Amino acid sequence: MRVDEILDAIYPLSDASRSKITDCITEVRHPKGHLLLRADKIESSIYFIKKGIVRAYAQKADNEITFWFGREGDTVISMRSYVQDQRGYEDIELLEDCDLYELKTEHLRALFNADIHITNWGRRFAEQELIKVEERLIAQQFRTASERYRELLESHPELIQRVPLGHIASYLGITQVSLSRIRAEVR
Amino acid sequence: MRVDEILDAIYPLSDASRSKITDCITEVRHPKGHLLLRADKIESSIYFIKKGIVRAYAQKADNEITFWFGREGDTVISMRSYVQDQRGYEDIELLEDCDLYELKTEHLRALFNADIHITNWGRRFAEQELIKVEERLIAQQFRTASERYRELLESHPELIQRVPLGHIASYLGITQVSLSRIRAEVR
DNA sequence: GGGGAAATTTTACAAATGATAAAAAAGGAT
DNA sequence: ATCCTTTTTTATCATTTGTAAAATTTCCCC
Numbered sequence: 565m566r567v568d569e570i571l572d573a574i575y576p577l578s579d580a581s582r583s584k585i586t587d588c589i590t591e592v593r594h595p596k597g598h599l600l601l602r603a604d605k606i607e608s609s610i611y612f613i614k615k616g617i618v619r620a621y622a623q624k625a626d627n628e629i630t631f632w633f634g635r636e637g638d639t640v641i642s643m644r645s646y647v648q649d650q651r652g653y654e655d656i657e658l659l660e661d662c663d664l665y666e667l668k669t670e671h672l673r674a675l676f677n678a679d680i681h682i683t684n685w686g687r688r689f690a691e692q693e694l695i696k697v698e699e700r701l702i703a704q705q706f707r708t709a710s711e712r713y714r715e716l717l718e719s720h721p722e723l724i725q726r727v728p729l730g731h732i733a734s735y736l737g738i739t740q741v742s743l744s745r746i747r748a749e750v751r
Numbered sequence: 752m753r754v755d756e757i758l759d760a761i762y763p764l765s766d767a768s769r770s771k772i773t774d775c776i777t778e779v780r781h782p783k784g785h786l787l788l789r790a791d792k793i794e795s796s797i798y799f800i801k802k803g804i805v806r807a808y809a810q811k812a813d814n815e816i817t818f819w820f821g822r823e824g825d826t827v828i829s830m831r832s833y834v835q836d837q838r839g840y841e842d843i844e845l846l847e848d849c850d851l852y853e854l855k856t857e858h859l860r861a862l863f864n865a866d867i868h869i870t871n872w873g874r875r876f877a878e879q880e881l882i883k884v885e886e887r888l889i890a891q892q893f894r895t896a897s898e899r900y901r902e903l904l905e906s907h908p909e910l911i912q913r914v915p916l917g918h919i920a921s922y923l924g925i926t927q928v929s930l931s932r933i934r935a936e937v938r
Numbered sequence: 939g940g941g942g943a944a945a946t947t948t949t950a951c952a953a954a955t956g957a958t959a960a961a962a963a964a965g966g967a968t
Numbered sequence: 969a970t971c972c973t974t975t976t977t978t979a980t981c982a983t984t985t986g987t988a989a990a991a992t993t994t995c996c997c998c
Contacts, residue, residue, distance in 0.1 A: 622889050629892045631885070643885060647878040653889065676871060683870040684863060690877035691834040697884045698818070698830060702809050702840065704891060705816045705924045709955080728975065737892045742955060744977050896985080915945065929985055931947050 565636045567665045570612045573637060575688040581681040588671040592664050600664070601642045601656040606649060609666050611640040616662030617726050620654040621734070630734040633723060639689065640664070659727055709738045710746045752823045754852045757799045760824060762875040768868040775858040779851050787851070788829045788843040793836060796853050798827040803849030804913050807841040808921070817921040820910060826876065827851070846914055896925045897933045 567589055571582055591614070594600065600618060601607045613634050620632040620640075631654070634640050642652035646669055675682045703712060713736055717724060724732060733743035754776055758769055778801070781787065787805060788794045800823050807819040807827075818841070821827050829839035833856055862869045890899060900923055904911060911919060920930035 622893070624893050629889065631889055631892070643878070643882050647875075647882060653886070676874065677867070680864070680867040680870055683867055683874060687863070687870060687874035687877060688834070690874060690881055691830065694877055694881040694884060695830050695834060697881060697888060699840070701884060701888050701891070702816065702818055704888070705818070705921070706809070706811050730975075734892070739956060740976075741957080741978090745955090748977075917945075926986060927946075928948085928987080932985090935947080 565614050567612060567614070570637050570639075570665070571685070574639075574692065575685040577681055577685055581679050581685075584675055584679060585667070585672075585682065585685075588675075589665045589667050592666050594658055594662055594664065596658055596661050598658045598662075599655055600640060600658060600662075601645075601652070601654065603642075603652050603655050605645075606651055607642045607645040608670065609668055610646065610672070611667070612665040613638050613640060614663040614665055616658060616660045616664075617723075618656055618658050618662065619727070619731055619735075620656045621731075622653045623655065628734070629737075630731045633720075633727065633731075633735065635723075645669075659731075704737055709736060709742060710749065712736050713743065713746050752801050754799060754801070757824050757826075757852070758872070761826075761879065762872040764868055764872060768866055768872075771862055771866060772854070772859075772869065775862075776852045776854050779853050781845055781849055781851065783845055783848050785845045785849075786842055787827060787845060787849075788832075788839070788841065790829075790839050790842050792832075793838055794829045794832040795857065796855055797833065797859065798854070799852040800825050800827065801850040801852055803845060803847045803851075804910075805843055805845050805849065806914070806918055806922075807843045808918075809840045810842065815921070816924075817918045820907075820914065820918075820922065822910075832856075846918075891924055896923060896929060897936065899923050900930065900933050 567586055568582055571577060571585060577585075589612075592611075600611060601620075603623065613636055615636060617636075618634045618640060619630045620634070621628045621630040634656075640656055642654060642656070644650050644652040672682075672686070676686055677683075703715070707715070713732075716732070716736065729743055729747075730740045733740040736743065738746075754773055755769055758764060758772060764772075776799075779798075787798060788807075790810065800821055802823060804823075805821045805827060806817045807821070808815045808817040821843075827843055829841060829843070831837050831839040859869075859873070863873055864870075890902070894902070900919075903919070903923065916930055916934075917927045920927040923930065925933075
């Protein structure tokens with residue numbers, strides 16, 4: 565996936581403004597299992613996924629929960645680092661070998677103070693992510709685990725193929741054993 | 752609470768920029784029970800709460816879930832209307848008589864295209880809301896219902912005083928009966 | 939202050955989910 | 969292909985949470 569497609573899908577930019585962003589972007593490649601962002605660090609980059617799939621998870625004591633998956637075209641970001649300059653709550657792990665576009669947040673911050681179109685791009689990005697999370701929070705309470713699984717299966721069937729079910733279960737807010745039961749029902 | 756305090760708490764603005772917003776704001780007052788925003792409408796205003804408390808809830812069939820409370824200083828907004836010009840998923844109901852600052856979204860949109868400081872203000876607003884929702888989504892999965900209740904009790908003790916427990920239960924993702932059980936434990 | 943509606947708690951029972959352990963299946967590396 | 973690790977499923981039992989209905993308390997309006 566091309567970086568300009570990714571940027572324009574968030575909010576269409578003029579060639580001039582878009583170039584200001586792409587000029588700061590470098591391509592990187594990391595292997596499956598690599599930790600792209602760490603909860604214990606203040607991160608200085610965000611990434612756009614050219615190819616591959618990743619997950620964000622929070623750790624607590626001995627268990628972890630996956631609360632986000634990113635695929636081609638998605639933006640990888642530690643919101644807490646990016647917004648508040650504090651350590652985040654999430655590790656981000658590559659679930660496949662990934663090609664990524666890297667952008668230093670310092671560059672983005674400078675652009676947010678210089679180009680109003682880019683600022684609107686950043687605003688729109690946060691707003692869209694906000695809606696997605698809000699919808700998930702609501703679904704979490706309205707729907708049963710098995711409804712949530714079936715909806716995920718319909719909206720993102722490739723996810724179930726590409727990602728271990730343990731992560732999917734955690735994303736759905738249930739244990740892997742529960743998910744296995746749900747999958748058995750359907751058959 | 753003064754409107755300039757509310758605006759600056761989101762992101763500090765120069766007097767000039769802040770005035771551009773406040774010039775578009777009018778004060779309104781509505782009684783307890785009033786529906787400020789409706790899920791079935793594309794809303795054209797956002798509000799800042801001067802005084803009072805409100806809740807956002809989504810309806811489905813015969814049950815509803817409260818997924819947000821707003822108090823003095825908070826911003827009331829139908830994200831879907833505001834971002835995507837589509838009908839939202841939430842009704843917003845006043846839980847007390849409220850004094851509100853009203854701002855037409857058309858004015859805000861115009862300002863987002865004209866004043867980069869206001870655009871950054873809007874970006875910061877969305878980012879901060881995003882972090883709050885993300886943290887709630889994670890808490891929903893990490894913590895038990897009774898932990899979530901106790902944390903709410905600690906962080907927002909006044910909420911339990913001002914809001915019917917049925918709404919609190921729904922906000923916590925449990926039934927009112929469950930919440931009653933949890934409250935009985937503690938005593 | 940009293941009456942009635944709304945909110946909250948309690949109870950009993952049913953259903954869903956979690957924890958744990960172990961077996962089965964799938965996948966990767968050599 | 970085979971061994972070994974990881975993933976997924978299955979089974980059992982304990983716990984949590986939901987549903988429904990009734991009892992109790994609180995609140996609000998007149």
